[in-house]
Every structure is written in structure tokens, then in C-alpha cells.
Amino acid sequence: MTVFATPLAGYLLVAALLFAIGLAGALTRRNAILVLIGIELMLNAANLNLIAFWRYMPHPEALTGMMFAIFSIAVAAAEAAVGLGLVISIHRHAKTADLDEMNRMKG
Amino acid sequence: MFTPQIAESAASGILWLIPALPIVASGIIALLKQPMRKLSATLAIGSLSCSLLLSLFAFGHVLVGWASGAAVRETINFTWIRVGTAHVDLGWILDPLAAVMLVMVCFVGLLIFIYSTGYMAHDENFTRFFCFLSLFAGAMLGVVIANSLLLLFMSWELVGLTSYLLIGFWYQKPSPAAAAKKAFLTTRIGDVFFLLGMVWLFAQTGTLLFYNAGMGSMEALKLGGLLATPAGLGLSAATVIGLLIFAGAAGKSGQFPLHVWLPDAMEGPTPVSALIHAATMVAAGVYLIARVYPLMQAGVQLSASGEAVGSTVALTVVTWVGAGTAVFAALIAVAQNDIKRILAYSTVSQLGYMMAGLGMGGVAVGMFHLITHAFFKSLLFMGAGSVIHGCHEEQDIRRMGALKIDMPWTFITYAVGMLALCGFPLFFSGFWSKDGILEAAQHWSVAKTPFYLLVFGALLTAFYMTRQVSYVFFGNYRGHKEAHESPPVMLLPLVILAFFAMGLGLVGTPAWPWFRAFLEGHAAGFGFAGFNEPGLLAVMAASSVVVLLGLVVAWRIYGNKPIKAEDPDALEHAMPTIWTLLEGKFYIDELYGATVIAFYAWWAGVADWLDRRVWGGIVAGVAWLFREGAQLGRLFDVNWVDGGFDKGCEELATGGGLMSRIESGRVQIYLRLLALAVVLLTAILIWSSRG
Numbered sequence A: 001m002t003v004f005a006t007p008l009a010g011y012l013l014v015a016a017l018l019f020a021i022g023l024a025g026a027l028t029r030r031n032a033i034l035v036l037i038g039i040e041l042m043l044n045a046a047n048l049n050l051i052a053f054w055r056y057m058p059h060p061e062a063l064t065g066m067m068f069a070i071f072s073i074a075v076a077a078a079e080a081a082v083g084l085g086l087v088i089s090i091h092r093h094a095k096t097a098d099l100d101e102m103n104r105m106k107g
Numbered sequence B: 001m002f003t004p005q006i007a008e009s010a011a012s013g014i015l016w017l018i019p020a021l022p023i024v025a026s027g028i029i030a031l032l033k034q035p036m037r038k039l040s041a042t043l044a045i046g047s048l049s050c051s052l053l054l055s056l057f058a059f060g061h062v063l064v065g066w067a068s069g070a071a072v073r074e075t076i077n078f079t080w081i082r083v084g085t086a087h088v089d090l091g092w093i094l095d096p097l098a099a100v101m102l103v104m105v106c107f108v109g110l111l112i113f114i115y116s117t118g119y120m121a122h123d124e125n126f127t128r129f130f131c132f133l134s135l136f137a138g139a140m141l142g143v144v145i146a147n148s149l150l151l152l153f154m155s156w157e158l159v160g161l162t163s164y165l166l167i168g169f170w171y172q173k174p175s176p177a178a179a180a181k182k183a184f185l186t187t188r189i190g191d192v193f194f195l196l197g198m199v200w201l202f203a204q205t206g207t208l209l210f211y212n213a214g215m216g217s218m219e220a221l222k223l224g225g226l227l228a229t230p231a232g233l234g235l236s237a238a239t240v241i242g243l244l245i246f247a248g249a250a251g252k253s254g255q256f257p258l259h260v261w262l263p264d265a266m267e268g269p270t271p272v273s274a275l276i277h278a279a280t281m282v283a284a285g286v287y288l289i290a291r292v293y294p295l296m297q298a299g300v301q302l303s304a305s306g307e308a309v310g311s312t313v314a315l316t317v318v319t320w321v322g323a324g325t326a327v328f329a330a331l332i333a334v335a336q337n338d339i340k341r342i343l344a345y346s347t348v349s350q351l352g353y354m355m356a357g358l359g360m361g362g363v364a365v366g367m368f369h370l371i372t373h374a375f376f377k378s379l380l381f382m383g384a385g386s387v388i389h390g391c392h393e394e395q396d397i398r399r400m401g402a403l404k405i406d407m408p409w410t411f412i413t414y415a416v417g418m419l420a421l422c423g424f425p426l427f428f429s430g431f432w433s434k435d436g437i438l439e440a441a442q443h444w445s446v447a448k449t450p451f452y453l454l455v456f457g458a459l460l461t462a463f464y465m466t467r468q469v470s471y472v473f474f475g476n477y478r479g480h481k482e483a484h485e486s487p488p489v490m491l492l493p494l495v496i497l498a499f500f501a502m503g504l505g506l507v508g509t510p511a512w513p514w515f516r517a518f519l520e521g522h523a524a525g526f527g528f529a530g531f532n533e534p535g536l537l538a539v540m541a542a543s544s545v546v547v548l549l550g551l552v553v554a555w556r557i558y559g560n561k562p563i564k565a566e567d568p569d570a571l572e573h574a575m576p577t578i579w580t581l582l583e584g585k586f587y588i589d590e591l592y593g594a595t596v597i598a599f600y601a602w603w604a605g606v607a608d609w610l611d612r613r614v615w616g617g618i619v620a621g622v623a624w625l626f627r628e629g630a631q632l633g634r635l636f637d638v639n640w641v642d643g644g645f646d647k648g649c650e651e652l653a654t655g656g657g658l659m660s661r662i663e664s665g666r667v668q669i670y671l672r673l674l675a676l677a678v679v680l681l682t683a684i685l686i687w688s689s690r691g
Helices: A008-028 A032-056 A064-094 B017-031 B037-067 B096-119 B126-145 B149-170 B174-205 B220-228 B237-252 B261-267 B270-279 B281-291 B293-297 B313-334 B339-361 B363-390 B408-422 B429-443 B449-473 B488-508 B514-520 B528-532 B536-558 B570-574 B576-583 B585-662 B667-690
Strands: B003-005 B070-072 B074-083 B086-094
Touching (some): A008 A032, A008 B667, A032 A064, B017 B037, B017 B126, B037 B070, B037 B086, B086 B096, B086 B149, B096 B126, B096 B270, B096 B363, B096 B488, B096 B514, B126 B149, B126 B281, B149 B237, B149 B270, B174 B220, B174 B237, B174 B261, B220 B237, B220 B293, B237 B281, B237 B293, B237 B313, B261 B270, B270 B281, B270 B363, B281 B293, B281 B339, B281 B363, B293 B313, B313 B339, B339 B429, B339 B449, B363 B408, B363 B488, B408 B429, B408 B449, B408 B488, B408 B536, B429 B536, B449 B536, B488 B514, B570 B576
Parallel strands (some): B003 B070
8 A cells, every 4th residue: 555645635625626716717707718717727626636536546557547637638628629619709700708798598 | 375485585685775775875865965956866766766676676586486386475584682592683574565565665756756856846955855755765665674573663763753854844834843743743652552562572472573484473383372371351462462563553554543643744745745644654554564464363263265254353443443544534534625635634544444454354455455545645646746836835725726727737647546546447446456445344244334434435535536626627716826737757757657546456356366366475367257256246336336426426516616715615505513523623633632732731730840849849958958068068168177277388487487587698607507506416415425
């Protein structure tokens, strides 16, 4: 059993903090780009959790958590690309990136 | 007696074509347009000519068979309807009776068709007329060839229908329309009895075929069964069925008391009166009795020589009805002033003679008078038509007169017909046929009254015909417009018929009783020995004297007197009470009006009242109940079902409105909700893992 300098809870706390910061950014910012950045932070908090849980689990030699994280990063990259594309096309259409102005998705 | 020959032959094989051709022609004419007059007349006359040729062929076939010593009776039968083990058969028959009738109907019919092209030339419904006429001819020929009472009945009804259609041909006028209805309803009364008799016959014998190789209803086996079946009142089933069928025949042949329709039927066009209501259809009743004669005669005692001794109940009834009608109608004919009505009553009277002849003398006696009558009566009717045509549609004999100068051809042919009808001695067919009936009446073993009745009828016949001819052709002209002779197309049939009205008597004289021999299937010998029968010469002399007496008396009263149209009749002066009674036709119509028709009207009133008050009330009550029930259902629907449904819909709409507020379209609100949900879920997870 490997002995760690910091316990798992530390990583989880950092990750939770990071998620909270991302969520706050995503909820409070009006600029669409900043909202996207907040979402990226939340994703990274999740990635941190994945790595941490992998590392403290009984079989770290199987690179499961690493693989999850890599996949997650790839998906996040794709998501960021799509999100940025949407933002750009909305900006072209509405001449603004302010989310409060964009309420046309209401039912 | 000849032995019957019953094998089929080419002649009986094509027999069905004889009625089929005119019926098909009528169907085609029905599809033609109104202006296609020539084509329709050609079709009708052409088809009937073909039928005449086929009839002559069939007649020739029977004649050849007869000459070679075989009584031809060929039948072709087939099953029409099969229900379980029961089956209804139809079929047609070729025997001397049918052959003679076929030729007569086709021949007289053809002449009348030709005559009609002239008579109806100015009528706009010429095509319709020929359609009906052709249909009639087909149906009548169907009656003649039928070997099944059912087929006969079907054709019989078809004949009745065409009679109705043709009497009411000028239906725009009220009187022909009423006459058509009257004819149809009156004959229907007889037909109901006919139908009853037919159903009973079928129930008793299981077949409606007349002849079917020993198994037909007119053959000894089945007749024996019918005779053995009692039907109440001491009568056998054979008698009652025979009487029922006779009721049908009486309706069609205008016998008392169902004669009332026939004089009214004269409202139809004159060729129709000649064809249907003088020569053929009204004779169908007589033909029917001749056809079912074995049934009528069933149970009669035969002498050693095969002659009938005595009579049956059915034949006695036929005789009395016939003889009574003969005198009754002749009396009415004396006091009529419409040229066609006189002939109509004369037809009723002569049909009575035929019936009496059938009842007393057998098939040959009645049928011989039928055939000769068909020729001279259609001659008289067509002559009357020619007179009416020439006098500009005038039918009252008091407004005619002296037409022998203006219409010589009509006069000569009419005179021939009139003498034939009166039974003028020796040279006219009517003399021989009427004489046969009188002779049979004289020999009748049951009673002598019919003989005296018929002799009296002969006197009246001579009287009223002479009266009519004197009014129409002699004296002074009392009409308004100049009379003119009819076109050759109308005169030619008259001349041909006049020839037959004289010549036909030759085949039935006692010297050469060919007609009787042919019908009864034995050889005919020529010789004056026939006159030696006891009483025959006396009867001939008596009837001659009576006829001459009638002629002379009538001529003394009416002949060549210059009179005015408004003058009362000479007889009216002499005995006004009797005259009024006769002119009023014994008030039979009024009697029916006061009894049968009044009863029906009353009964219809009762039924109407019942309908309106009782049944109508019940129906209205049921309707009310249902309406009130429906009202209740509606209340429930409106207040409960609809209300509940509306409430549910409202709630849904409100809920939808509330929910739609969440969908503000703002991305960050969505995100916020998402975060909130995550927080809540996490809290729940943590809280539940604690427990």
C-alpha cells in the first residue's frame, strides 16, 4: 500500500473548489465566452476527480482514470469548439455576445 | 282416337322463339327515341312476322303429325327453382290447341299492327305504342305455349300489365287513366282466385306442369288424386281448384260479375280494343279453361263411345256464368250509343257464348267460336276504328249516319263482320261456331235453360248489330264535319279479315268438322251425314229464324229513318223504364260503387283513423319516450362529462402556462436550474447515504 503525502480528500476539496469557481463564473458572467471558460473549469474539476479517484483506488496499474481523463479532455475540446462556433455565429447574427440579449430559445 | 306422339321435334324446340321475338323487339323499341317511328313499327311488325312464320311451321308440324295419325303433344320442360326436394318446373307445349291459337294470335296481331301504323300515324307516342303492343303480343304468345300453370300465370299477368298500359295509353285524359286502373284492379280480383287455385294445385299434386309424361297435373294420375281429396261441402279438390281457376278466367274474359272493366277498356286506342279487348287477351280466359279442361271435366262419366254424360260441378258453373253473361251483356248492348261500347258489350256476350260452349260442348266447341270471333270481332273493331278515324274521333253512333256512301270499303267489310257476329246463315263463320254452341246446349243433359238463354242472346245480337249498322251506315249524316274513307293501310287488314270472317266457317261445319277433329285428335271425314244428327237441323233452322227475326225487327225500327242526333231512341219511346235500366248497364257499376267500393272507402277511412290515432299515437309515444331519454342523456353529458373534461383541459392549460414560464429562453437560467438540481441531488445523495 503506497503512502501518500496528501490524502484523497485534499484533491477532492481542490476539485470541488475548482467546480464551484467554474459554476459561479458560468452563472454570473454575461459574456458567452466567459461562460464557456467557466464550463471548462467545471470540466477540469471533474477531470481532477477522475485522476484522484484512479490514483487512490486498489488497481492504479490499470490506466483507467488516465484514459477517462484523456477522453474527457478530448470531449471538452470538441465541446469548446462547438460552443465557440455557436457563439461566433450568434454574434454574427445578433451583433452581440451578451447572453441576456439572447432569449429566443423560450418555449 | 290417335295415339299421342310426345317425342320432341324441331318444331317444339324453336317454340320458345315465338313469344321471345316480340318481347325482344319490345325491349329494343323501348330504348328507341320518340321520333324513330318507322324503325319501331318495322321492328314490331318484323318480329311478329317471324313469329307468324314460326307459328305456321309449328302448326304445319302438328298438321303433318295429325294427318299421319298421331295426336301431337310435344312438351319441353325444365326445372326453374329447386328448394330441397321440391322443385318448380316450367315448360312449353305444342299441341293442336296451342298451334291453332298461335297462328290466330300472330295473324290477327300482325294485321292489327299494320292497321295501327295507319291509325296511330298522328300520335306523338307512336314508338311507345308499338313497344307496348309488341310486349303484349309476346306475353300473349307466352300464355298460349305455356305448359306450366305458373308460366301461364306469369304471361297472364304480363298481358294484364300491357292491357293496363294500353288502356291508359292516353293517360293525360282522366277517363282512360281511370279505365286502366279499373281494368287492372278488376282483373286482379279474378287473379287472386287464380293464384289461390294454382297454389292449391301445387300443394296437392306437387307440379304445375300440365303434361309431363304421365306426371303432369292434367294427366290421369294426378287428377285421380285430386278427385279423391275432399275439399268440404261435398266438393272434391279438383272441382274447387277448377272453380278458382275459372274465377281468374272470368276476370280476364269479362264474365259476370267481373265484366265491368271491359266496356271501360274501350278508352284505349281502337287497335288495342281490337287486339287485346276483343280478339286475344279476353279470349285468354277461354283458352285457360280449354287448357285445364281435363281438370274441369275430371270425374265426369263417360259413355261407351267416349262421350261425356252429364257434367261436373265446375263445368256447370262455367256454363251458367257463360250463358247468363251472354244474355246480360247483349241486353246492355242494345241500349248503348258509343260505337265501341256496343262492340265491347257484344264481346262480353260472345265470351259468354264461348264459356257456355266450353261448359256444354267441350274444348272444340268453345275454341271454334273463340277463333271465328277473334277474326270477325277484330274486323268489327278495326272497322269501328276506321269509322271513328273517318268521322274525326266521333264515337257516338247518333252523330254518324249514311257512311256507306263516304266509306264504302269500311261499310262492306263491317257488314261482313256484323253478319258473321249475328250468325247469318250458311256463308258466315259465326253461324257455324254459334250453331255448334247452340247444338251442344240443346243436347246438354243438366238443364235446357242455357239453350233458351243463348237463343235469346242470338236474337239480341242480331238486333243490336242491325241497330248499330243502321245508325252508322244508313239514314242521314248527322255529324258536323265531312267524313272520309281511311287510308289503304287500314283498309287492307279489314279486307283480309273480312275474307276470313266468311271463310273460316268452312273448317267447322257439321259436313266437315275438321276443326273439332284436329283439336280432339281423330280423323275428319267429309260428308253430309253430319247433318243427320238428331236435332241438328232443327237447331240450325231455329237459329237462322232467330237471327233473321232480329235483323228484320231491328231494320223495321231503325233502318233508313231520317232522324236527328238529339232524338230519343225508338225503343226509348216504346218502353222508357227498361231502356233506362239497359242504358244504365243494369247499374252494376253503381251497385259496386255503393257496396264494394263504398265498403272499401269506409274501411280505408277506418284504417286511416287507426293509423293516425292508434298506431300513430303509439309511435308518437315511443318517440316521446326516446326524446325524453335523450334529453336526460344530454343533461348528463353537458353537466358531468363535458364539465369534467373541460376542467381537466383547463388544468392542463394552466399547468402548461406555468411550465412555459421556466422556458424563458435565457441560457443562464437553464444553467442555474441545472446547478440547483445538481446541488439538490448531491444533498439528497449525501443525506440518504447517512441513513
